[in-house]
Ligand SMILES: Nc1nc2c(c(=O)[nH]1)N=C([C@H](O)[C@H](O)COP(=O)(O)OP(=O)(O)OP(=O)(O)O)CN2
């Protein structure tokens with residue numbers, strides 16, 4: 437099995453829709469650190485699991501300097517973002533989304549998916 441990791445830094449704004457009072461419901465920004473994990477039993481005809489540049493294009497270039505509430509069709513928590521990242525990238529099985537130092541969410545695709 438081949439494994440790759442791609443680390444992305446994304447500056448963006450968001451506000452959370454929550455059923456309790458929170459400062460996070462106000463529009464604010466983070467410098468997210470997103471790590472994408474991909475794997476494949478066989479390499480493609482280019483000798484890759486997935487092109488790092490394509491991963492950056494699908495995640496970073498789409499979200500960077502944007503408003504996540506406008507770009508994503510769900511409440512932009514770190515957990516939801518991690519799942520969305522896994523769904524965007526071919527051969528991706530895991531994503532780690534760090535919102536700030538100490539605040540991190542991970543999504544791992546089920547084996548049978
Ligand atoms: N489980 C989650 N909890 C929270 C999320 C999330 O995505 N998943 N997100 C937020 C907000 O985005 C909020 O902006 C985070 O604020 P921050 O100041 O970074 O975190 P804390 O309130 O924990 O404060 P620290 O000073 O960093 O301890 C909130 N929760």
Ligand SMILES: [Zn+2]
Nearest residue numbers: 450460464466
């Ligand atoms: Zn936030």
